[in-house]
Amino acid sequence: MTTPFDTAPGKAALDARPVPKTEDVEVWLFDLDNTLYPPSSRLFDQVDRRIKAFVQDFLSLDLEAAHRLQKEYFLEFGTTMRGLMTNHGMEPEGYLDYVHDIDLSPIAPAPALDATLDRLPGRKLIFTNASTPYAERVLDRLGLRRHFEAIFDIAAADFEGKPYPSAYDKLIAQHGIAPESSVFIDDIARNLEPAAALGITTVWVSHDDHRARHGAEGDHVHHVTEDLSAFLAATLEA
Numbered sequence: 001m002t003t004p005f006d007t008a009p010g011k012a013a014l015d016a017r018p019v020p021k022t023e024d025v026e027v028w029l030f031d032l033d034n035t036l037y038p039p040s041s042r043l044f045d046q047v048d049r050r051i052k053a054f055v056q057d058f059l060s061l062d063l064e065a066a067h068r069l070q071k072e073y074f075l076e077f078g079t080t081m082r083g084l085m086t087n088h089g090m091e092p093e094g095y096l097d098y099v100h101d102i103d104l105s106p107i108a109p110a111p112a113l114d115a116t117l118d119r120l121p122g123r124k125l126i127f128t129n130a131s132t133p134y135a136e137r138v139l140d141r142l143g144l145r146r147h148f149e150a151i152f153d154i155a156a157a158d159f160e161g162k163p164y165p166s167a168y169d170k171l172i173a174q175h176g177i178a179p180e181s182s183v184f185i186d187d188i189a190r191n192l193e194p195a196a197a198l199g200i201t202t203v204w205v206s207h208d209d210h211r212a213r214h215g216a217e218g219d220h221v222h223h224v225t226e227d228l229s230a231f232l233a234a235t236l237e238a
Ligand SMILES: [Mg+2]
Pocket: 031, 032, 033, 034, 035, 186, 187, 188
């Protein structure tokens, strides 16, 4: 199946609307997993497997049923965690510790992105459905932590994260963000929808995972890139 986004990196982005002028962007909001590091590292596969194992154990399901439920909850609740909380009264803390207890060696320091973020003016925050301790570990491993003034994590969103509109409202209120002068970058296309509805400029870091592509055809996707560092470098040249 082809989509409007099956184009060269950055091409569709430039077609969709002008690349934001960096001097007009006050705040850059970055997703963490599969956005600040490439999906090709397969790092998130480990989290994915641990989510499945958790669901299996927590609900005494076989692997197949756990996988089905994980997919179902992702579509219905945005995250498996939220589905387990809503339908099964699960407490989120133990879940988050368990699913994030992974080996970070598949990802490496990101000097190109580090240098680009150095040149990029404006405030920078992390907006993630993960926990802060995990986000800090990943940012340390990538060598990027110093660029971000804050991490707005799943606890800050009262465990109702992206794509619930309330998460975006809380982020904006807590950090004094003006949507119309902000950019949000995420690899899960449908997470961009509530941001676009608020007037935030959106960038989809495209990849092939079916969950990431879900909803990618919508006009809430303003820009598309396969290479975040290259996209940011292009905005610096624009
Ligand atoms: Mg992500």
